[in-house]
Amino acid sequence: MVPISFSSTAYLWSLVGLTILLYTTRRSRQRFRLLLPLPPGPKKLPIVGNLFDVPADRPWEAYQQWNKDFRDRWRRQRKMFHEAFHAGAVKQFDPQIRDSTHRLLRRLLRDPHDLMGHFRHLAGALIMDVTYGIDVESLDDPYIKIAEEALHGLAIACVPGTFMVVRLASYPAHQDTQTHFQDLIPALKYVPSWFPGAEFKRKARQWRDVTHELVEAPFTEVKRNVAAGTAPFSFTSLNLGLLAESDSGSKRGAVKEKDIKETAAASHAAGADTTTSAMGTFALAMLKNPDAQKKAQAELDAVIGHGNLPELGDAPALPYVSAIVKEVLRWENVAPIGIPHRLLVEDEYRGFRIPENSIVIGNEMYPDPKSFKPERFLLGGKLNSDVRDPEAVIFGFGRRICPGRHMAYSSLWLTIASILATFDINKAVDNDGNVIEPSYEYSAAVIFTPLPFKCSVTPRSPRAAQAIEATVGGKCYFK
Structure with a gap:
């Protein structure tokens, strides 16, 4: 008997695997219907399946009820x-949004070095x-x-x-x-x-x-x-x-x-990864565009006063801050390739026929897309409704649009406005005084998240630090 070596064993396993694969693939067309998920229905029992679920009396009423119970749970x-x-309803969570934002400010005041870690904590908490x-x-x-x-x-x-x-x-x-x-x-x-x-x-x-x-x-x-x-x-x-x-x-x-x-x-x-990604993009945008940071801070000082913290209700009076939030969402999309959608019926786009069941991915075009320009959303010192709002794209569209988009935007707006009101975000310097330039690179995954970078986060003034220290987290208890 010839002993089987390691290479021979691997070869034998490969032949066995190939045989199984060819056999199953050959029968896959005949068995395709078995691969499809079953429609929703009553849970089966071992061996007897749904035998005892079939009603002996007035079965049509039971079937009608099953239709109501199991049709599209997603809805x-x-x-x-x-x-x-x-x-309208998301306002009931404003206290939680405010509390989480103030906690973030206090953590940044105590430890300004782990910015992305604080953003992850904010989102998860x-x-x-x-x-x-x-x-x-x-x-x-x-x-x-x-x-x-x-x-x-x-x-x-x-x-x-x-x-x-x-x-x-x-x-x-x-x-x-x-x-x-x-x-x-x-x-x-x-x-x-x-x-x-x-x-x-x-x-x-x-x-x-x-x-x-x-x-x-x-x-x-x-x-x-x-x-x-x-x-x-x-x-x-x-x-x-x-x-x-x-x-x-x-x-x-x-x-x-x-x-x-x-x-x-x-x-x-x-929501955790998407919020963290957007906040990281905001920090990088401020490092790359210090003038935008200064303009937003000047607007905040003029509207709410230096040393005061913004509230969600201040948004209409702070168009430049809102334009920064929109540009953050547009500049480096949280999910740049989007979620593929399948066409249920044949469609037409710019004179081209898009067949039924085609997989399509939404896209949006802006002039000079690589530049961070909050001004693209402004006209005469106000938000310009004629410019495509990135919110209309980044949260999806149609029946699958993100239902938590209002919550996500409110949290992002208040966090960005609060950081701008109280902190300066600048490029870090090494021990020799040399500026450390961020790479501005992102991870190549489904969620586009900035790679680790260094920066300097400092209170704008003693008054701003005092405003942060004066925040008190509170909760609304369920009764």
Whole structure:
């Protein structure tokens, strides 16, 4: 018998893998319908499936109810989110936005060196506060860690070409179902996780577990606090309170509670990286364009007075500050390639036919796009409504437009205005007095985030420092 060497073993495994791949690929067309996700419906039992769900009496009424229960759950959850965060309702979270902004100012005053770390803390803490009413003291908070790990997995999976099997439809972790992989070679989803080269399945299982914790852990804490009467005001406590007044304990109530939990988790995961990216772009823009910083500070001093902190209600009287916020969003887009959309029907664009099912990516053109020019949004000292507002693009469009855009913009505006009112952002210098020029480079990922850079953040005056020290964080408690 000839002993099998390592190279022979590898060759044998390759042949086995190739045989499986050819076999499954050959049958993939016949089995394509089996790869598609099933429509929503009652949960199956082992072996018997949905046998006991089929009603013996008046089945048409049960089927009609199933249609109501399982049709497009996305609409229910989006409606729930919209009711809490539309342009008018988002004002109920102004105290949390103000408190998180003031906390950021105090951290910058104590430690001005870790600017991007403070921005990450701001974003994560605000989302946890608004969504769950949970205080986050540092970036080491377990809830922040969970969200970062879950988003890291999403960022990797969303990059085309990372895996031969790239997720197109991935079911949430809270559903008892397998993750579906459908892209380049759909048949690879049947390869067992222990098989050489099936690392994508092992990663998917790891990310599923983290996502499950992201959904369950903070919600469980809020539910416990609501029952004890100690839950601070938040999206979750608000909706759990409304649930308790109406459908608590019923089957319908269980569905609503699940909607609350899943909607909260989506908002928890959605905003942290994007907010951090925009704030980093703001800092780089000020380093590259010191004149814009001075103009904004002059406007703030003239309108609210030096040494005072701005409020969200001051925005209409501060058009140049608002123009800076818009230019920050336009200059280096948080998601420069956008989210691809699929056309449901054939369309036409500038005389060209766009076939049904085409994948399209939105784009927007501005004159001199590489220059940071807040003035492009101004006319006669006021915001110019004739210029395309970047908010109309960066938050998406159509039915999938970001429902949290009003919250995100309010937070970004107040944070930028408050930093401009109290701090100077300048280029750092080394020990020999030489200016350290930032690279102005960004990570090449789904979310465009500035690479690490150094800068100098100093209070504009003792009066500005005193204004920061005088801030007192407060909370509105749910009753």
